[in-house]
Amino acid sequence: MIQLHTVSLAYQQDASALHNINLHIGKGEFVFLTGPSGAGKTTLLRLLYGALTPNSGQVLIDGQNITRLAPSHLPLLRRSIGVVFQDFKLLHSRTVFENVAITLEVLGWGRADIGKKTMHILKQMGIESKYNLTTQRLSGGEQQRVALARALVNDPKILLADEPTGNLDDANKNQILNIFKEANIRGTTVVVATHDRRLIDQSHKRLITLSKGEIVEQVEKETARGDQNE
Amino acid sequence: MFFLTRAITNIRQNVFVNVVTVGTIMLALLIVSLFLLVFVNLESAAENWSERVQVTVYFDKELTGQEQSSLREKISAISGVSRVIYVSRDEALKRFKGRLRGQETLLEGVRSEVLPTSFEIVLKRAYRETVSVEGFVTKLKQIPGITEVQYGEEWVRRFNSFLNFMRLLGALLGGFLVIAVVFIVSNTIKLTIYSRRDELEVMSLVGATRFFITAPFLLEGLIQGLAGSILSLALLYGLYEGFLQNAGSFITFNPAASGFSFLPVEYLSGLLLAGALLGFIGSLTSLKRFINV
Numbered sequence: 001m002i003q004l005h006t007v008s009l010a011y012q013q014d015a016s017a018l019h020n021i022n023l024h025i026g027k028g029e030f031v032f033l034t035g036p037s038g039a040g041k042t043t044l045l046r047l048l049y050g051a052l053t054p055n056s057g058q059v060l061i062d063g064q065n066i067t068r069l070a071p072s073h074l075p076l077l078r079r080s081i082g083v084v085f086q087d088f089k090l091l092h093s094r095t096v097f098e099n100v101a102i103t104l105e106v107l108g109w110g111r112a113d114i115g116k117k118t119m120h121i122l123k124q125m126g127i128e129s130k131y132n133l134t135t136q137r138l139s140g141g142e143q144q145r146v147a148l149a150r151a152l153v154n155d156p157k158i159l160l161a162d163e164p165t166g167n168l169d170d171a172n173k174n175q176i177l178n179i180f181k182e183a184n185i186r187g188t189t190v191v192v193a194t195h196d197r198r199l200i201d202q203s204h205k206r207l208i209t210l211s212k213g214e215i216v217e218q219v220e221k222e223t224a225r226g227d228q229n230e
Numbered sequence: 231m232f233f234l235t236r237a238i239t240n241i242r243q244n245v246f247v248n249v250v251t252v253g254t255i256m257l258a259l260l261i262v263s264l265f266l267l268v269f270v271n272l273e274s275a276a277e278n279w280s281e282r283v284q285v286t287v288y289f290d291k292e293l294t295g296q297e298q299s300s301l302r303e304k305i306s307a308i309s310g311v312s313r314v315i316y317v318s319r320d321e322a323l324k325r326f327k328g329r330l331r332g333q334e335t336l337l338e339g340v341r342s343e344v345l346p347t348s349f350e351i352v353l354k355r356a357y358r359e360t361v362s363v364e365g366f367v368t369k370l371k372q373i374p375g376i377t378e379v380q381y382g383e384e385w386v387r388r389f390n391s392f393l394n395f396m397r398l399l400g401a402l403l404g405g406f407l408v409i410a411v412v413f414i415v416s417n418t419i420k421l422t423i424y425s426r427r428d429e430l431e432v433m434s435l436v437g438a439t440r441f442f443i444t445a446p447f448l449l450e451g452l453i454q455g456l457a458g459s460i461l462s463l464a465l466l467y468g469l470y471e472g473f474l475q476n477a478g479s480f481i482t483f484n485p486a487a488s489g490f491s492f493l494p495v496e497y498l499s500g501l502l503l504a505g506a507l508l509g510f511i512g513s514l515t516s517l518k519r520f521i522n523v
Contacts, residue, residue: 076437077437103437106442
């Protein structure tokens with residue numbers, strides 16, 4: 001589903017953000033990216049949704065080489081990728097419903113279908129009663145669930161999350177993690193960048209550690225123990 | 231239709247930003263239209279004054295009806311003639327008395343025979359410039375029987391150079407105003423779009439095409455521009471009416487007689503169009519900076 005071949009990227013000439021990255025993430029996998037601040041986690045995620053292009057190497061998403069993608073095709077690719085951020089990136093002048101419905105409006109869905117599907121995902125996230133509130137009036141955990149609903153409402157093939165639990169308390173962290181797992185069970189490939197050790201240890205999923213722009217360690221999924229605990 | 235609904239929802243959700251933008255466009259266009267109003271009225275005043283550019287042919291005898299019509303025909307044949315008026319001796323005396331109203335005693339004993347008769351020739355607008363008038367007079371003098379011609383050379387020259395100066399000044403001032411207005415409005419729009427860059431980012435994250443993202447913003451810009459220009463014209467009309475009603479109290483001015491008028495329809499529709507374009511193009515150029523899809 002996601003393949004990177006000898007990918008390097010530098011924001012400035014002498015400071016390399018990512019160096020010679022080779023990575024393969026299969027369909028339906030759940031992967032944690034970790035590493036200290038500045039290790040290149042966010043840069044790597046940005047490459048995956050086409051916000052950055054590498055200086056060298058190839059990035060393949062769902063069979064498409066996005067380093068060679070025409071700019072006009074990028075939106076089509078992004079429709080199969082959901083993205084969530086630490087700061088949620090919600091539109092605070094709009095209601096919860098509108099924030100989520102935007103994904104389906106872009107896809108050209110009809111009003112009735114948008115209404116049904118949006119309310120359905122809000123219910124899954126446990127925030128359906130707040131559909132008509134502006135997002136400013138929600139707690140941090142609720143805001144992140146709105147962001148997740150927006151990312152997942154069209155059942156994307158890939159879900160990318162950049163420090164999704166950075167601003168949340170433990171109870172909310174667990175809820176968010178469970179939503180990731182459920183999406184993964186439904187077939188979505190999930191990539192979560194985090195330096196939250198507890199989150200990683202609880203999940204027993206594949207772990208990729210970055211440091212100074214390079215992959216320094218890869219730990220495969222702890223199948224037996226992990227699945228029993230889930 | 232979807233985009234229009236979206237644009238209207240956006241305006242409702244960002245009332246403050248929209249009020250600021252519409253207000254800026256309104257004030258900017260008000261300045262331009264106020265300038266235009268003054269300029270148009272000065273032009274029409276100049277137009278009225280230029281009626282005074284007239285050529286007079288004098289005769290020291292009363293012309294017979296036949297002579298009059300023959301000369302009138304020859305004069306009218308020269309291009310540029312708008313009207314030809316014959317002033318008989320009696321008519322000349324009447325005008326003379328009119329000018330000396332209150333001092334009629336000065337004219338006691340003056341009989342109409344001492345005054346000359348004349349043809350007053352009013353030229354078409356395009357022929358009222360110095361060079362054209364001189365050319366016209368040369369042709370006029372070639373008609374047999376016409377010897378004495380007067381046309382106030384110095385006055386015509388001064389009047390025309392004043393007109394040219396006024397037009398140049400108007401064009402310069404107008405040009406500066408338009409540049410300033412475009413600069414202010416485009417910067418305001420840029421700031422309002424900057425304040426909503428999150429929206430642009432989210433839209434592009436969920437896979438919206440460039441057209442899908444920009445269309446509501448462009449429509450919004452168009453609506454803002456149109457609203458701003460309508461408001462500015464309404465305000466201008468209010469100012470104009472207010473001026474007409476109060477002018478008499480602080481200057482010796484008779485609005486009805488002065489021919490002071492509001493902007494003609496072409497200018498009004500031009501200003502509306504300019505407002506709409508200003509909003510649209512301002513949004514278009516600002517969006518280019520913030521969208522990287």
